[in-house]
Amino acid sequence: LKNPPAPPGAVPAQRIRFEVAERRAVLDRVDSALATGHLTQGPQVARFEELARTWTGTGTAAVASGSAALEIALRVIGVAGRTVLVPVNTFFATAAAAVRAGADVRFVDIELAGLGMDPDALRDALDRHPDTAAVLPVHIGGIVAPSLDEVVALCRERSVPVVEDAAHAFGATLDGRPAGGFGRFGAFSFFPTKVAVSGEGGLLSAALPDDLEQVRRWRDHGKSAQGSTLHDRPGSNWRLSELHAAVGTVDLERFEHTLALRRALGVRYDALLADVPGLRPHALPAGAGGNYYKYLAYVDPEGPLDRALLKKRLRERHGVSLAGEVYDHLLCDHPYFGGGTDDGTSASASPGGPYERGRWFARHHIALPLYPSLTEAEQVRVVDALRDELS
Template structure:
């Protein structure tokens, strides 16, 4: 019997208890539950390597004992069990369960033993649990099985909550079977394999309900789980007590969609952010604190220059144009870029004129620039944009043309953080560089940006401008008109965590691009775009060129509707001269090369957490629609 205090604690209603609602609302609820499980479990999935193996065939089954080595050097043993002769029906990762019955029914089974109870105390001392350790092994084994066994359907099977939690964290639509009764965490028998603090958010039936509508096999009925599957209109996906082999063999697995981009913060990064936010909130210093200073120092590794953190990439542009006194003068900008590049010129009192692009690196065309310079005798600056993360070799000619005339060049480096030209980082070739930290970019702070400059006087002035022109943080004295362009400590906390992973994220983007480069030639009517010699892209976008006969909008719709593939947004599909704000002013002007580029390029999904299987699916979908 619980004492009164414990009873009161356990009697609290979990914040994410399942309740009926519309499908969209239930999907949000399910996502929130999965996020809670991931946060509390602290998963540390690793890449497994087979250290030893030996064959142990018996009873008409092929058995292979595998000793897996984890990233940290520790090992665990698993058994890969298959019928000697079979019609392949799929594969299952089994945790703490006998694999023979499933293998005799035609399934490949990778069976894992449970984590030793003796490990529990040590795990708890570092904020983890035996449940979480078991989840790690299941997730790692699942990834190994997908990579090494060419099998379409891979499911999860077990006799306790480890498989449930692994399924919630892994996501996707793989079938799940749990041969255990579903009670409540308040029942003593269900607390052994529970995540610390889970009952604040959800009880055990809520976690099972959050698996809907993926295929789920249970040993017995549960009203909460049945209610969730009914609400999703997926009653047939919930199987109670039926033969397991037929459940796995007949499971209707939905192909997960591939988004155009995905902003990923792993559990360690999220905990790091939470710790920093706790420090910020405890200090009461939510802006102009030490985290922004720390963030600026970290950024220098990737900008190659002293970096001033600001609220947005647009704020960085505003500062650059204000420092260059563009008011009443002309600024030349590429016609193919995001609206903010030119809008900021106008907002700072300048007059924008547009320049065509070249088709080697999609940068500003030097000849078109010379023609624009000849039209104007009041050019205050030229702004260049490194489209898609490519610093075009033509930029050197642009720099030379401007240097000969004493015209400063601003690099809008929103796309190109970490990209280089002849070994020099984007943003450091011109007089000033601006960076965007919007979530769509290669690294983010939620919202934010950086400003860099070669002239120390510009840097000193920029620090004042971002704080309303104050001469210092501790004096309420202003010597110029600035604005509130400050980056908050909250955003800096996010940025520090993401920038700490930027080397790895850039490497992942380049690896994804290399895979596409090696395989995209198998897709008809799509031409691989080759990065120009001397330029090293960060692959903010992976661009390819469509055959002119292809209707891009129709292709994108078919890919999305038939294959669940969403192509990334173009860079760009509407020229600035055609934007309603500018259209009347530039009516009759043509920008032949930019117009061709905007019509005929596509951007394939490419983000650091993307898998090779997802890339294969993208190219398969393109091949299917373009063959």
């Protein structure tokens, strides 16, 4: 057969698992919220924030989503009518949050070692846009890039606040320093695909107590104080519910184990992939303690298969689904941003076009299945399938 049916027991791209005792713990906490009628901004949210502080190293405030976290941080800073710089390779929500906060978004190329914002490209962008109100570096794939130190230093020289988009990076570190602790704010997501989950939910970390107080006002419709009926800013319903926090607290209580499992799986992939032709794993930079939100690798551009065909054959012939890319389209190519570039020129599809490094990464990387319940046998199956298709 040209395309034989996939063998049984397919390896999915993502798998979320709560064991029986963990599900019962969630249900008990939901029951407590229902029994008391305290369904929002109650003890479960407070516990969620407390548990998260272990991994951020700073104070925290829970919000409804990672997108809400970004927008609130930018509204606290006050970016309306000014420029916000974001990496050209990131999820649409990074830029959309700045747009919703009233900013004019401009893009910056990435560097390929840590997949962070390129400091030289950032310096050029800051020179071109002296009205820059904030810079949003992104920790792609759960890697805090060593280049972040230079990015933060450049912004400090110009008194430009840094908001870390750490949606991928909960638990990740650089030289022992946690993601979310480098800038004025760190924004995290607890969406079901992330390394820690609450169903729907987000978090802001910040070192300054006043910044966190501002976040709490913005998330609750802009009330001038907790419990007040007066409003001094156009906030919104950006609260995390007690029901989502019940899931999140249980997941954070097991997160140390989760992170250890993800890292062990990453190390095993490193060993298993050593002799696979046409595939190069992305090596973690020195000092980066990744959380393996994604296990990234690069397909040889001169190899027998392009990425789309490789994914199709892995799924149909081997029952192996690759995870989604981070990301396959640059922001400048999205229709909302006009499919053009920062300087108004056309976003060329050629490797030598604008944002050359971001474009190369977007085209050539794949993400292998990696989650705590992935077994060694499943990892071997993934690697055998890759070897078979790439040989």
